[in-house]
């Protein structure tokens with residue numbers, strides 16, 4: 535296949551409309567249970583995280599929203615944070631609740647056997663809905679660390695019932711034009727059972743709640759070898775894919791840069807998305823980076839991630855779908871596969887560089903950011919940066 539120097543008009547249009555949300559916690563220091571390495575210039579508060587996130591958007595033109603994590607990103611006046619984001623050229627995206635760092639939640643939150651702990655966890659989510667409104671956001675994202683470590687530790691069934699009741703109370707507070715999204719994860723921090731381990735469990739709870747509840751798929755939250763594109767197809771078919779957290783995994787929930795570990799998997803997922811038009815804003819799927827940059831520069835890591843998604847989406851959009859349908863009709867297995875591989879192996883980088891220049895963006899955002907001097911500037915200014923985000 536030859537290397538295209540420009541993108542077909544429809545592909546360029548779709549790419550221009552596509553956007554990715556970035557996580558506030560991706561700009562703070564993070565690490566493993568062994569060590570959190572600090573980075574000079576790390577944001578000291580939510581405002582500085584938003585300023586850094588705005589750099590990702592300024593250089594890529596594709597990352598206009600920032601997810602907040604509450605209470606990590608607690609501020610006195612959330613409308614001031616919303617206004618600050620606007621001045622920086624971005625807006626506030628999903629609000630992520632947090633019931634995994636308080637001692638009270640040691641044995642669960644929305645699923646806890648003690649009603650007073652469940653009450654506290656429900657109230658936290660209702661508070662998150664207030665934060666959501668104050669920041670101009672419309673979406674609350676729920677990921678629970680709830681689960682058990684040992685068989686017999688607690689009743690799996692009772693916890694599901696508590697979860698359903700707790701979610702129903704939160705859902706009652708979700709207004710028109712708002713939604714909650716429920717994320718699943720097959721293990722960690724719980725090691726025997728997790729209360730929302732898979733897409734089926736999340737979907738069942740969402741179906742019971744109503745149309746304002748949808749599923750979050752995070753690429754890092756499946757057992758090795760899981761066919762994630764199948765799950766994407768199924769959830770889109772039910773109109774219940776609310777959000778998609780991008781990252782890469784080698785072993786567990788590694789939260790590495792999307793497209794780094796398995797670019798072909800990312801391509802297969804994005805092709806499924808493209809086939810169902812879910813990359814278009816009208817689909818309502820919120821695509822997000824859910825990543826932590828433990829070793830590398832954080833803003834650079836985020837920019838690289840956005841570019842990885844953009845490149846892979848361009849390849850998925852370049853698949854000759856008419857030829858593919860024809861090969862499928864004829865049951866020509868190898869030709870059908872070759873059509874996909876042809877798009878996957880296409881080098882879209884020159885055409886994307888031209889596309890960006892047409893939009894008034896740097897042809898090479900990653901290099902342009904490195905040369906901008908921003909990192910050196912904030913490293914000098916932000917003395918005493920703390921470890922916001924994971925471990926805060």
Ligand code: PSV
Pocket residue numbers: 630677717719752779787824
């Ligand atoms: C924990 O596994 C996690 O990475 C989930 O993916 C959430 O989306 C994220 O943290 C933020 O709470």
Ligand code: MN
Pocket residue numbers: 677717752779824
């Ligand atoms: Mn996630």
Ligand code: MN
Pocket residue numbers: 752754755787824
């Ligand atoms: Mn995760």
